[in-house]
Structures are given as C-alpha cells and as structure tokens.
Amino acid sequence: MSRLAWQDLPADTRAAALKHTGPFLTSADVTTGANSGVAVKAYTTTGPVFIKGIPTDHRQVRTQRREANVNPYLPASAPKLLWHTQGGGWDLLGFELIDGSIADYTPGSPDLPLVVAALTELADTPCPDIPLLSLADRYAPYTSTPELFAGEVLLHTDMAPHNVLVDSTAHLIDWAWPTRGPAWADPAVWVGRLIEAGHPPEQAEQWAAKVTGFREADPHVLTAFAEANAHQWEEVRALEPRSLWKQRMATSAAVWRNHRRTLGLPTDA
Incomplete structure (x- = not known):
C-alpha cells in the first residue's frame, strides 16, 4: 500500500497516538516494509516508540489485528506491543522501538x-492457543500434498531482510502473517531470501540447517515445499510483473526448487 508521512495523517489520528505517547520530541518516517500505510520512529516525552498504521477500511487492517493478537506470545527478542488504538479512520499499533539495522543476508555477513x-x-x-493461519491451508493452492505442511509450531513466514532488525541481537518484526506449521518452515522460507542475497542453494541450505527443525526435516518434505513455494512465487510474478523484488524472489524460489530436483528426491507436490 502507499505510505503516508506522519504529518499527513488526520489530526484525530495523530491525537489518538499522542494520548499514549505524549508529545513527540523528534520523529522520523520509515520507508521500508510493505504492510503499513504509515510507519514512524518517534522519540516522545514517555520514551521511544515505533508506530505503524493502516486505514480501518483497508482490507489489510486484519494484518495489524493479527500482530496485536499474537504479540503477547512472541519470543523475548521480538518488540513488545505497547498500545493499540484507533482514530481518524486509522488503526495504529505502538511498539517498543528497536533501533537496529536491516539484516544483511549476503554471504559472509555477521548477521547470519x-x-x-x-x-x-x-x-x-x-x-499459543489462539486463532492462527495454517501453513497447510496457505500452500494448499500450490501443492497436491498440503498435509505435509501441517505442524504445531509458531511461524513468522516472512523472512524479508527488512523484517529482521539487528543490533547485538536479531529481532523478528512485522508479524502480519503469524502461522501454525512445522518447525522446518521458517528456515525453509529463509533459504529463498538467502539465495536472493547471493548464496548458492547448497550454502543457503547449510545456513538453514543450523536450525534444528530444518536439519531434522524429511528431505522429501523439503522438496515438496520448494516445489510449492516456487509455484506460489511464480503466481506472484505473473500478477505483478513490474515489481522487481517479486521477480527476483520468483527466480530465487525456482533456483531452490531446481536444486532440490537435482537431489533425486521424488515429490507429489
């Protein structure tokens, strides 16, 4: 969605946030990310806060409600939700501010x-025992064996570099798609991002295998996921041919799928 500057929001929207923060001392609009209509780092009389928002009549406002619902159950490194409010036709979330840099996924990066x-x-x-998306349901349109993607682990599912902020720790942010699924899924999603950042698929899998869930996964299931993931990104590429990053991700997903095929592991995907 298009991104507005904080000062371009309705006065009632800004006032709703100020009830929680007090006056801003300084602020800086954030341009990265794709799921918000406004995003700002604010240093206020009550402390620093990251604010993101979506119009209440926009279909993606549900992603903010998912973030708010799952936040109490996230790991300690994830930024905590401080408040959730509405005003002037906008839905706003206020988070603990993580003043880190966007993760660097390139080969040799100390962030890996x-x-x-x-x-x-x-x-x-x-x-958590709350309503979550299901990985099996999300990938059902792209595979004949979605049951292979069932599981009971909390997943992030969007390992784009701008969704990981790094200081002395890596912090997973932007929980728009919290999902229930298998333990191998998030590192498997990361494989595509690593390939896009310049890793050959073998090296990307080596990094993913440092996470136990991926290392212990059935190789046939990983191949089925690579096939389904490539189908999904090919659909995204066809729907938005002018989006360069989506074109790159479709190419990276195909590279991983092709690598899995060379291993000679059959799949019904």
Missing part, C-alpha cells in the same frame, strides 16, 4: 548467525 539464533529462539517458543 544472529538470524539463526532468532529462528532457534522462535522454534523454542510455545505456540
């Missing part, structure tokens, strides 16, 4: 072990 640690922490986090 930190991402492994974050994925391991998430895998060790109990899956």
Whole structure:
C-alpha cells in the first residue's frame, strides 16, 4: 500500500497516538516494509516508540489485528506491543522501538548467525492457543500434498531482510502473517531470501540447517515445499510483473526448487 508521512495523517489520528505517547520530541518516517500505510520512529516525552498504521477500511487492517493478537506470545527478542488504538479512520499499533539495522543476508555477513539464533529462539517458543493461519491451508493452492505442511509450531513466514532488525541481537518484526506449521518452515522460507542475497542453494541450505527443525526435516518434505513455494512465487510474478523484488524472489524460489530436483528426491507436490 502507499505510505503516508506522519504529518499527513488526520489530526484525530495523530491525537489518538499522542494520548499514549505524549508529545513527540523528534520523529522520523520509515520507508521500508510493505504492510503499513504509515510507519514512524518517534522519540516522545514517555520514551521511544515505533508506530505503524493502516486505514480501518483497508482490507489489510486484519494484518495489524493479527500482530496485536499474537504479540503477547512472541519470543523475548521480538518488540513488545505497547498500545493499540484507533482514530481518524486509522488503526495504529505502538511498539517498543528497536533501533537496529536491516539484516544483511549476503554471504559472509555477521548477521547470519544472529538470524539463526532468532529462528532457534522462535522454534523454542510455545505456540499459543489462539486463532492462527495454517501453513497447510496457505500452500494448499500450490501443492497436491498440503498435509505435509501441517505442524504445531509458531511461524513468522516472512523472512524479508527488512523484517529482521539487528543490533547485538536479531529481532523478528512485522508479524502480519503469524502461522501454525512445522518447525522446518521458517528456515525453509529463509533459504529463498538467502539465495536472493547471493548464496548458492547448497550454502543457503547449510545456513538453514543450523536450525534444528530444518536439519531434522524429511528431505522429501523439503522438496515438496520448494516445489510449492516456487509455484506460489511464480503466481506472484505473473500478477505483478513490474515489481522487481517479486521477480527476483520468483527466480530465487525456482533456483531452490531446481536444486532440490537435482537431489533425486521424488515429490507429489
């Protein structure tokens, strides 16, 4: 969706946030990310806060409600939700501010072990008994064997670099798609991002295998997921041919699928 500057929001929207934060001392609009209509780092009289928002009549407002619902159950490294409010036709979330840098996934990056640690922490986090998306349901249109993607682990499912902020720790942010599924899924999603960042598929899998769930996964199931994931990204590519990053991700997903095929592992995907 298009991104507005904080000062371009309705006065009633900004006032709703100020009830929680007090006056802003300084602020900076954030341009990264794809799931918000406004995003701002604010340093206020009550402390720093990251604010994101979506119009209440936009179909993606449900993603913010998912974030709010799952936040109490996230691992300690994830930013905590401080407040949730509405005003002036906007739905706003206020989070603990993580003033880190966007994760660097390129080969040799010092961020890679930190991402492994974050994925391991998430895998060790109990899956909450709340309504969540299902990985099997999400991938059902792209495979004949969605039951292979069932599981009871809490997943993030969007390992884009801008969804991981790094200081001395890697923090998983932007929980728009919290999902219930198998332990191998988040590192498997990360494989495509690593390939897009320049890793050959063998090396990307080596990094993913540092997370126990991926390392212990049935190789046939990983191949089935690589096939389904490539189908999904090919659909995205066809729907938005002018989006360069989506074109790159479709190519990366195909590279991983082709690598899995060379291993000679049959799949019904």
